Amino acid sequence: MLSEIRIAGFGGQGVILAASVIGKACAIFQGGYATMTQSFGPEARGGSSSAQVILSSDPILYPYVTKADVLVVMSQEAYRVFAQHLKPGGILITESDLVKVNGMPQGVRAFGVPATRLAEEIGRKVVLNIVMTGFFTAVTNLLDPEAVRKAVEDSVPPAMQKLNLQAFDKGYEYGSRLILEGGEPEPIALESV
Amino acid sequence: MLSEIRIAGFGGQGVILAASVIGKACAIFQGGYATMTQSFGPEARGGSSSAQVILSSDPILYPYVTKADVLVVMSQEAYRVFAQHLKPGGILITESDLVKVNGMPQGVRAFGVPATRLAEEIGRKVVLNIVMTGFFTAVTNLLDPEAVRKAVEDSVPPAMQKLNLQAFDKGYEYGSRLILEGGEPEPIALESV
Numbered sequence: 001m002l003s004e005i006r007i008a009g010f011g012g013q014g015v016i017l018a019a020s021v022i023g024k025a026c027a028i029f030q031g032g033y034a035t036m037t038q039s040f041g042p043e044a045r046g047g048s049s050s051a052q053v054i055l056s057s058d059p060i061l062y063p064y065v066t067k068a069d070v071l072v073v074m075s076q077e078a079y080r081v082f083a084q085h086l087k088p089g090g091i092l093i094t095e096s097d098l099v100k101v102n103g104m105p106q107g108v109r110a111f112g113v114p115a116t117r118l119a120e121e122i123g124r125k126v127v128l129n130i131v132m133t134g135f136f137t138a139v140t141n142l143l144d145p146e147a148v149r150k151a152v153e154d155s156v157p158p159a160m161q162k163l164n165l166q167a168f169d170k171g172y173e174y175g176s177r178l179i180l181e182g183g184e185p186e187p188i189a190l191e192s193v
Numbered sequence: 194m195l196s197e198i199r200i201a202g203f204g205g206q207g208v209i210l211a212a213s214v215i216g217k218a219c220a221i222f223q224g225g226y227a228t229m230t231q232s233f234g235p236e237a238r239g240g241s242s243s244a245q246v247i248l249s250s251d252p253i254l255y256p257y258v259t260k261a262d263v264l265v266v267m268s269q270e271a272y273r274v275f276a277q278h279l280k281p282g283g284i285l286i287t288e289s290d291l292v293k294v295n296g297m298p299q300g301v302r303a304f305g306v307p308a309t310r311l312a313e314e315i316g317r318k319v320v321l322n323i324v325m326t327g328f329f330t331a332v333t334n335l336l337d338p339e340a341v342r343k344a345v346e347d348s349v350p351p352a353m354q355k356l357n358l359q360a361f362d363k364g365y366e367y368g369s370r371l372i373l374e375g376g377e378p379e380p381i382a383l384e385s386v
Contacts, residue, residue, distance in 0.1 A: 020231070027233030034234070037256050038213070040220030040227040063230050064256055 001032075001057045003142055004065040007132075008050035008082055009074030009095070014129030018072070019051035021133055021151045022143070026055040028154070029147035035063035048077060055142060070140055072132060073099050074115070093136055095128070111139045111178060118170050127167035134171025139179060145172060194225075194250040196335055197258040200325075201243035201275055202267030202288070207322030211265070212244035214326055214344045215336070219248040221347070222340035228256035241270060248335060263333055265325060266292050267308070286329055288321070304332045304371060311363050320360035327361040331368025338365060 005022065009015045016038055023034035037052045052065040067087045073079040074095040086092060089107045096112030104110065115131040130152060137148045149168055156164045200212045209231055216227035230245045245258040260280045266272045267288040279285060282300045289305030297303065308324040323345060330341045342361055349357045 023231070023233045024237075028238055033232075035230055035232045037228055037230040038216070039253070039256070040216045040229070041252065042226075044217075045221055059234065060232070062257065063232070 001055070002060075003055045003069045003140075004067070005053040005055070005070045005072070006050065006065055006068040006082055006085070007053065007072040007074075008048065008078035011044070011047045011049045013049065013074045014126070015049040015074070016051050017155060018129040018133045018136075019053045021130070021148065021155050022055070022136070023053050024154060025143050025148040025151035029150045030144055032057050033059050035060050037063055037065075043081075048075070048081075050078065050082070070136070070142075072136055074128070074132065076100065091140055093132070093139065095132065111135070111175065113171060113174050113178075115171060118174065119167060122163065122166050122170060124163055124167075127164055130164045130167035131171035131174075134168040134173075135175040136171075137168075138172045138175025194248075195253075196248045196262045196333075197260070198246040198248070198263040198265070199243065199258055199261040199275055199278070200246065200265040200267075201241065201271035203270075204237070204240045204242045206242065206267050207319070208242040208267070209244050210348060211322040211326045211329075212246045214323070214341065214348050215248070215329070216246050217347060218336050218341040218344035222343045223337055225250050226252050228253050230256055230258075236274075241268070241274075243271065243275070263329070263335075265329055267321070267325065269293065284333055286325070286332065288325065304328070304368065306364060306367050306371075308364060311367065312360055315356065315359050315363060317356055317360075320357055323357045323360035324364035324367075327364025327366075328368040329364075330361075331365045332372060 007015050007019050019036050023036045026032040027034040033056045035054045054060050054063055067085055069087055070091045071082055071086045072093040076099055079099045088105050092108050092110040094112045095115045097114045113135040115128040118131045119125050119128040137143055137145050152164050152168050153161050200208050202208050212229050216229045219225040220227040226249045228247045247253050247256055260278055262280055263284045264275055264279045265286040269292055272292045279301055281298050285301050285303040287305045288308050290307045306328040308321040311324045312318050312321040330336055330338050345357050345361050346354050
């Protein structure tokens with residue numbers, strides 16, 4: 001099992017924390033291996049943020065994602081830059097209020113979640129990254145939700161744990177409902193445009 | 194210009210934050226490029242932490258460090274695992290109270306700093322990683338110290354900025370003094386055992 005994931009958005013949306021939670025869940029709470037690579041460059045100076053996570057059942061020799069199995073995007077710019085690097089048959093996950101999807105490779109399955117709005121509903125927009133992480137957990141089925149919950153708990157200060165776990169559950173429930181209602185995920189054109 | 198750096202120690206020593214500060218300094222405050230890769234795996238479950246940083250004047254195609262130009266170690270275990278992957282002619286930086294150096298490749302230059310003790314002197318052991326970062330900045334001369342200071346400021350919560358800048362300065366001064374006094378750094382056997 002080897003899954004290559006890219007998460008991208010604005011600076012301040014918590015892209016790196018989301019990536020780190022997913023890596024930890026796999027490696028520390030589920031007995032696998034994971035790497036997380038973060039690039040700093042002109043795009044970071046421009047306010048973009050992106051991280052690559054590799055999850056594997058075996059040690060990882062080459063930690064760089066060229067084509068992603070799963071792409072999580074929280075900004076239109078991130079979508080524009082990275083959508084072309086999604087594998088055919090891959091999964092696209094969008095912050096559906098912030099990203100308008102158009103022109104994806106055939107066979108990509110797309111899932112959208114209004115993570116910012118859901119985060120605001122529990123009182124703090126800042127946890128949108130963890131809402132996205134919960135949603136990711138439900139729709140990709142790559143990780144044990146309990147391992148991800150533990151990784152969330154482990155990755156935030158004690159005073160923020162309750163809020164972040166709520167955010168995780170909110171995103172996870174939204175994703176589970178989407179999967180249940182939709183059966184197989186919808187093709188992209190019906191899903192997100 | 195391309196420099197490959199590995200930073201390693203215990204969990205809780207702030208290895209990842211130090212790596213991220215160094216990457217940011219190069220890419221965001223000095224106009225270069227940087228990547229930071231973090232591995233989660235059995236070593237993370239055992240309480241070790243390690244990060245790889247690449248600094249470059251050009252975009253980075255392959256973000257994985259196989260042999261490091263600079264190795265920063267804050268635990269004996271990290272030294273044991275990674276010392277063999279230091280390039281000939283590379284720089285070894287140790288937390289000198291925690292790491293006993295023995296058997297390094299010829300030509301490696303070694304610098305030690307009692308970072309934990311220096312951090313305790315300014316009141317908080319937890320900033321040893323930023324003391325190390327200041328020391329790294331002084332002895333490697335890879336980055337503009339002002340860029341690293343800005344990256345420190347940018348990477349910690351406002352309430353922690355003053356303490357972390359003090360920690361940076363403390364490590365930087367210790368390193369600068371070492372360089373001034375020693376002229377060329379001492380060969381390893383004289384330096385750290």
